[in-house]
Amino acid sequence: MSDSRFPLPVLGDEKSSASVEPEVVSAPQSEATTVPDHGYHKSYWRSLEQKLNPEKYKSLNAREFPPNYFDVPKGVDRREFIGLLGASMALAGLTACSEKPVEPILAYTKNPEHMVVGDPLHYATAWSLRGVGTGLLVTAREGRPVKVEGNPEHPVNKGSTGAYDQALTISLYDPKRGQHVRRTASATKPGDIVTASWRTLREQLVTQGAEWAKDGGEGLRFLMEPSSSPSGGDLREKVLKRFPKAKFYAHAQLNHDNAIQGAELAFGTALHPSYALEDADVVVALDADLLEPLPENLGATRGWGERRSELSKLNRVYAIESRLSITGASADQRLRLKPSEIEGFARALLAELGGSVAGLNGLSAQPGRTLSDTEQKWVKAIARDLAGKPSRSLVAVGETQPPVVHAIAYAINSALGNVGTTLQLHPVLTHEKYSSVGTWYPELKEDVDAGKVKALVITAWNPVYASPFDLDVAGLIKKVPLSIYLGSHDDETAKVATWYLPAQHTLETWGDTRAVDGTASIIQPLIRPLFDGQSEHDLLSAFLDAPEQTAYDRLRAFWSGKVGLGFDAKWETWLSTGLIDGQTVPAQRPALNARGLSQALATAPAQGSGVELAFVPDYRVFDGRFANVTWLQEMPDPITKLTWDNAAMMSPGMAKKLGVDRESVIAISVNGQTLEAPVLPVPGYADDFIALPVGYGRELFPSGLPLGGVLGNPVNGGTGFNAYALQTSAALGFVSGAQVKAAGKTYDLALTQDHWTMEGREVSFSQTLAEFKKEPAVEESRGPLPTLLAPVVYEGYQWAMGVDTNRCTGCSACVVACVAENNIPVVGKHQIHRFNREMHWMRIDRYFAGDENEPEVINQPMMCQHCEAAPCEYVCPVNATTTSDEGLNEMVYNRCIGTRYCSNNCPYKVRRFNYLHWNGEKPALEQMAMNPDVTVRARGVMEKCTYCVQRIERTRIKARTEGRPIKEGEIVTACQQACPTHAISFGTLSDQNSETLAWHKDERRYDVLHELNTRPRTAYLMRVTNPNPELA
Amino acid sequence: MALFNRWTNTVSRLSVVVLFGTPVVLISLLMLWVRTPYGTKQYREVLQPIQFDHRHHVSDEGIECRYCHTTVDKSPSAGIPSTTVCMSCHAQIWSKSPYLQMVREAYFTDRPIQWRRVHNLPDYVYFNHSIHVNKGVGCVTCHGRVDEMPAVNQVAPLTMGWCVECHRHPEPNLRPLEYITSMTWKPNGDPETVGAELAKKYNVHTRTSCTTCHR
DSSP states (O other): OOOTTSSSOOTTOHHHHTOOSOOOSOOOOOTTOOOOOOSOOOOEESSHHHHHOHHHHHHHHSSSSOTTTTOOOTTOOHHHHHHHHHHHHHHHGGGGGSOOOOOEEEOOSSOOTTOOTTSOEEEEEEEEETTEEEEEEEEEETTEEEEEEEOTTOTTTTTOOOHHHHTHHHHHTOTTBOOSOEEEEETTEEEEEEEOOHHHHHHHHHHHHHHHHHTTSTTEEEEEOOOOOHHHHHHHHHHHHHSTTOEEEEOOSSOSHHHHHHHHHHHSSOEEEEEOGGGOSEEEEESOOTTSOOGGGHHHHHHHHHHTTSGGGOOEEEEEESSOOHHHHHSSEEEEOOTTHHHHHHHHHHHHHHTTSTTSTTOOOOOSSOOOHHHHHHHHHHHHHHHTSTTSEEEEEOTTSOHHHHHHHHHHHHHTTOBTTTEEEEEOOSSSSOOSGGGTHHHHHHHHHTTOOOEEEEOSSOTTTSSOTTSOHHHHHHHSSEEEEEESBSOHHHHHSSEEEEBOOGGGOOEEEEOTTOOEEEEOOSSOOSSSOBOHHHHHHTTSSSOOOOHHHHHHHHHHHHHOTTHHHHHHHHHHHSOBTTOOOOOBOOOOOHHHHHHHHHSOOOOOOSEEEEEEOBTTTBTTTTTTOHHHHHSOOTTTOEESOOOEEEOHHHHHHHTOOTTEEEEEEETTEEEEEEEEEOTTOOTTEEEEESSOOOSSSOTTOOTTOBTTBOOSSOSOOOGGGGOBTTBSSEEEEEEEEEEEEEOOOEEOTTTTOOTTOOOOOEEEHHHHHHOOTTGGGSSOOOOSSOOOOOOSOOEEEEEETTTOOOOOHHHHHHHHHHTOOOOOHHHHHHHOOOOOSSEEEEEEESOSSSOEEEEEEEOOOOBTTOTTTTTOTTOOEEEOTTSOEEEOTTTOOOOOHHHHHOTTOOOEEOOSOTTSSOOHHHHTTSOTTSOOOOTTOEEOOOSSHHHHHHHHHHHHHTTSOOOTTOOOOHHHHHOTTOOEEEEETTOTTOHHHHHHTSTTEEOTTGGGOOOBSEEEEOEEEOOOGGGO | OOSSOTHHHHHHHHHHHHHHHHHHHHHHHHHHHTTSHHHHTTTOBOOOSSOOOHIIIIIITOOOHHHHSGGGGTSSSOOOOOHHHHHHHHTTSSTTOGGGHHHHHHHHHTOOOEEEOSSOOOTTOOOOHHHHHHTTBOHHHHHOOGGGOSSOBOOSOOOHHHHHHHHHOOGGGBOOGGGTTOSSOOOSSOHHHHHHHHHHHTTOOOOOSGGGTOO
C-alpha cells in the first residue's frame, strides 16, 4: 500500500517523495495511488482561508506559531535582556540562601459541621436561566464553591451542564460584581451618588408600603426576571394581595414567547415545548437550535446523543436554517434559507402533509411565495419521511420565528401523533406567561407618562441595555420617582435607577426553581454572600406587611406550608438529592384547534426582501448577561471559533459580493440606525443574510479586560458590537431590508480556528451510513503498527478515553469545565489574536468538508492523547514528562525548565506553555475560584490535559483505604461530566465491562494520526451521518 | 628561546581544572547544602504563639494523636485541631491559666490562632495522609518522637529522595494499624519480614510515578 496519502516522506517510496506538502484542496487523489477506494476522498478544512486560498494559507500557517510569537514583551530591548539574563543567572544561586517565610496554619476556631479540611463537600442545588431550572451538584472546598457539575439525579439534565453553568463559579468571584448598595440623591442628577444600605431601603419600603397600600398599590410596578420559583410565586401572590392594583411584568430579551403564542394559536392554551429526542427517528429543525446547551435543552440533547451512539440507532435530523448553528452542524442534512423564507417552507410542508395525513387536510396553507426546486424536493422528501414515522418524528421551530410558524409545527406534530411522545407540551411555569419587551413596555410607558407609577422594581437583567433601541427604557426609568434595580453588576440600568442593589449570585442564595417539566429543586447557597447582595425574594418581601425573615426561614415556611407533617425529614431529602418530589407537571395533549389555525394561516406571510439581519443568542454571553465572565469570553464560539468579540456573520458568497473579507468592517443600516461591525464569513450561511449575536458592545466594561488583567495592561479590543442598537420591538428575531456597505476599516478578530493546525492531515472522518457500511473510512487508522520498541505490559489500571465525534455538538461545555477544574488561566484577546496563546487544555477542532456553502461539519474535541509511545516524553531534557505505570502521560510542573521541545514534538499540538505569568497577581477574590487539588502554574512551565489525574488519585486513595478496586464509572473527568451528549467516556481498559473498552473496540473507532504510531489512549469514534438518499 | 616558560604549563593545566572544576564544586556544594539540616530545616524547634507542649499532652496525659489530629485517616491533611478541641478540656481544666489566655481569646472572639507550620512541603507536592495511615505507616516514622518534643520540630528531611526511598522499599516502615499512633512500638522480629507480611495484609502497593504526588 502506498503511503502517498501520508504527508511525511517515507523512505524508498518514490511516489510520495514528490509530494511532501500536505494537500489542502478538495481534489481527488491522483490515479497513481493505490489507496483502497472506499469512495472517500474528502479533505477537511478548518477555515475559509484554507479552502479558498490554500497557497496563502499554507505560507501563513506553515509555521506552527505566528510571526513575532517569540517576541519579548515590549519595553525590554535585546541588549538589556541579555544583560539581565547574565546578571540573573549569576544571582540565581543566591535564591537558595534566603529562608522561606514561615507559613501560618489558621485552624478553625469552631470546625464547620461535616467539613474536613482537604476533602471536598458536595451540595445539591440548582440555578435558573430565564426561569428554567437545571439541577446542579456543586463541589465546595473549605467553605467555598470551586466546581459546578450537573446533578446526576435530576430527570432533565441527568448530570450534564452547559457552558453557562460551568462558568458559575468564576462569575461568583467576579471582582466587577456589584458590591455596594447605591442610591442616587435624585433621579435626575445621576452625578450625586450616595452609598447607602439595604437596611435604609428596606425601612423606606416598609414605611412607604403602608401608604401605597391605601390606594391598592396602584403606583407599584414590578419588572421581574422570568422565574418559575414556587416560593417566589407565593411571594408574588402575597404582594398582589396587599397591593391588588400593582402590576407584575417579566422581561427577558431572549425568550420563548413565540413558541408559547404559537401554542395558543394551535391549541388555544399557552404551552411550552420540550423535546424527547431519544424517541424521534426523524427530526426537522426549522431554524431551531435544539442542541444549544440551555437548561431547557439539556435533556433533549442527551436523548439526541443516545440516538447517535450506535449505528443501529441513528436517527435523521434535517436542519433548515439561515445561520450555521450547532444543531445544523450536527444535522444529517441542511438547507439554507433566509429567516423569512422559513415560514413559506413550513407552509409548503403543511400543505404537502395535508395530502397524506388526516387531521391536516382541513388546513390550507399558501406558502405565499414560490419555492425553489431544491426547496420543493426537500418538502416532498421530508414529508415522506415524517409521514412514515408517526409519533416518532418531530418538527421543531426556533425562538426567532414568528408564532404562526410554531403553530404550523404544532399542527404537523399533532397530526402525526408526536404530542406526548417526542413533543412534550408543558404548561407555562414562569409566573408571567410572556416576557418579551412588547408585552410590558407600551402599558408601562402609558402609566409612567400619565404619572401613575410611583415605584418601579426591576429585577430583570439590565433592561436598559437588553432591549430594542426604539424603546427608551432608560427614559422610562428616569421618570419614575422611585426605581430600584436589583442587578448582578453596576451596569447601564443601575446607572439610571434611583437605587442599585447588588444581586446575590445564585451560588449565594436560598431559593427554588423548576425545570422545564416542572421538577422543582431547592437552590441552596454554597457560600455566604460575598458582598452586600440581596436576593430577589428579599426585595419582594420588603413589600409585605409581615415581620422580616431570613431567606432560609421564608423558604422553609413556604414549603412547610405545602407539605405539612413530616416536613423536616422531607426538607433534608430535598437538600441532599436536589429534587422536590411531586412537583412534576404531566405533559399535556391538547387537541388541535384547526379552525383557529386556519384563520391564522389565512393571512399571507410577510415577504422579506433584501438583506436580512437576525439577532441571535450568543453561545458565550447569551443575551449579554455573561459578558464579564472571562471563561466564557475566552471560550471559542462553537461554530466560528471567535473569542472576545462578536461579528457580523455572513456567507462567503455574500462577503465576496460586498467586496469584503474577514475583519473588514461594514456598516449595517436598518430601521434608521447604523452599526459598524466586522465581517466574519462563515460557511453554511444563507446568502443575503447576516447574523449578529447579541450581548456585546457595552461601553461599561473596557474592552477585553480579563479579570486581574494581563501583565497589568488592558487588552485592546474585544467585547464586540451592540446588536440591540439595530433591533426594534416590532422585529425582535430578524428584520429584512438591511443596507450593508463596506466602511473601509478593519477590526482584529481573535479566532482560534487556525491555531494548532493539523496541517491538512486526515484527523477526522465522516461518512454516510451507506458509505460506512460499504467500507469504513477509518480502517487504516486503527490497529497495531510495526514497531521496534519492546511492548510495555500494563498491569493494573490502564486509563483511556473515548471521544465520539458523532455525538459532539461543539457546545464547548467541556472546554469551560476543564478550565474550571484545572485552574487554566485566561489570557485575553491580544494574546490569542497575535500569539495563538490560548491556554485551553482541551480545544474543539471544527472541520468543514465539501462546498463552502453546503459544508459538512465535524467537531473534534482534542486534548492530550496520552500516547503510550509519547513523542513528547523522549525529548524532554529534564524528564519532566513521563508515562505512569497506568499509561497516563504525566506532566511534572516543578521539573519543567521550559525548553518547549515537548510541545514542538507533539503532533497533536495539545501542550500549552505559560509564556507569561498568567496566574500572577490575581486579586484574592479570584483566587477563591481555583481548585486546590491542581497546581496553579507559574510562568515558564508546560501544561496539558492530565486525564484529571487529581480525580484519579483521589478516587484511588478512597478505594484503597476502603480496600476495594475502583469501580467502573467512579472516575469521571471534568469534560466527561459536563458533556450533555455523553460524547466522552473515561475508564480503564483492564476492566472487560468498561464502557471505554467497548468504545475502543467499536467499529467506528480510530486513532488520530494513527500513522505516527504514538498509540494514543484516546480513541475517537468517527462521524456517521444518515442523510436522506433522495436529497443527496 | 621558548616562548613560554615551563611554569606556564602548570598555570594552564591548573586554570583548566579550576575553570571546569569550580562550577562542578560549587554546584555539588549547593546540592549537598540543601540536603543538610541547614537546608532541610530539620531539628529546628519552631516557637509557636502558644507554648503547646506535646510532652505534657501526649506522654503525661496520654492523649492519642487522633484526638486532635482527627482527619489523618480521612483526608490529605491531618488537621490542626480547632480551638473547640482545646476548649473541650481547657474550659474546665486550667480554665483561668494565663498560659491559655490566647486560646480562650481565640475561642470567644472567633479569631483563629496563628500556628506556625513545622512540616512544610512545597506547594507542588500533594501529600495525602490518609493513604499512608491506612496502609500502616506510623506517625512516629515521619514525625519522630513528638511525645518528647517541647516544641515540635521536623526530624525527617522531607526531601523527595527520602520519600522515594520508602516508596521503593516500604516494608521496614510498616506497622499494624492498631499501633499507628504508638510512639514506642518495635516490630516483633526482623522489620523486613514483619513488614513484608503487613504489606501483603494491607495490600500495600507504593507508587513511584510522578503524578502520585505532583499534579
